[in-house]
Amino acid sequence: MRVFSFGLFFINTFEEDSMIQFQNQHITIFQSALYMTTTAIIQTKKAVIMTDPTWLPKEIETIKHHVDEMIGDRQLYIIYTHSDFDHIIGAGAFPEAKVIATRTLHHNLNKEEVLQEIEAFDQKYYLKRNYKPIYPSADIIVSQDAQTLQLGEVTLTFYLAPGHTKDSLFTVIEPYGIFLAGDYLSDVEFPFVFSSYKDYVETIRTAERILEDHLIRVLVPGHGTATQNEDEIISRLYFSKYYLKELSRNNDSLIDVLRNKYTFFDGMKSIHFDNISLARR
Ligand SMILES: [Zn+2]
Secondary structure: OHHHHHHHHHHHHHHHHHHEEEEOOOEEEEEOOOOOEEEEEEEOOOEEEEEOOOOOHHHHHHHHHHHHHHHOOOEEEEEOOOOOHHHHOOHHHOOOOEEEEEHHHHOOOOHHHHHHHHHHHHHHOOOOOOOOOOOOOOOEEEOOOOEEEEEOOEEEEEEEOOOOOOOOEEEEEEOOOEEEEEOOOOOOOOOOOOOOHHHHHHHHHHHHHHHHHOOOOEEEEOEOOOEOOHHHHHHHHHHHHHHHHHHHHOOOOHHHHHHHHOOOHHHHHHHHHHHHHHHHO
16 A cells, blocks of 8 residues: 555646646645646745635635644635636635625626536546535625735735736735735736726726735736746736726727737737727717
8 A cells, every 4th residue: 555655646746746837935826737827835834825716626725724734723715716607616625714705796796607617528528526516605805995804923915806807806915025916917818897997997906005005926827827026027017007008099009019918818819809809989
């Protein structure tokens, strides 16, 4: 059995390593094979704080194994950055977690539809999960900007971030300087404006204020690569501003800028056209 358990350990370690995008003493970031979606796990003395456990069944098992191995007697908190189905797909695998989310996410009237999207996804790709997907119910509800939560030595500061979806959330974790940005400030996606252009513009202002008011050391987007580089963080912010402005100006050459900048642009270009019609309204 020794060899077997060693083998099992090896497999788990290998799967875990192949998913880890970024790691330092406070934070480990897992990256899914799908859409470069990230799950961040932050270790503090009193708590373990995770974002959006996602996507594929094996990936969620790997993340769960990682959490089980390191958590000890600490409480697990999960921040749901927003209610798009790919971000809440793992919620059912962590029933013991205390959930943090916006009031809008908590009171979403379309919970059933979100669950149906998960069901349709698993049907389409013949995926079985060892847990039942659920829509998360918040234990800690974020209802205003700069709301804080003290967990031992760390302070979480929350900001409402509507625009991508109505229920999006930014979290800053200090003193580590971690900015959990949800589906904003990505290096692989231009702004996806699903709920409101006006809100999106305002939320980018909020992001700018966060960079002024907090010492940010690591930016973690919901899709793409986390970065510790200050110039890179600023350039992502400025590109979002530029993009939103050019959208409203109806700049035809914007599409060429996007094609040059984003490797997967052809897979997401319909969202750019949707953004144009939303910005015009
Ligand atoms: Zn997303």
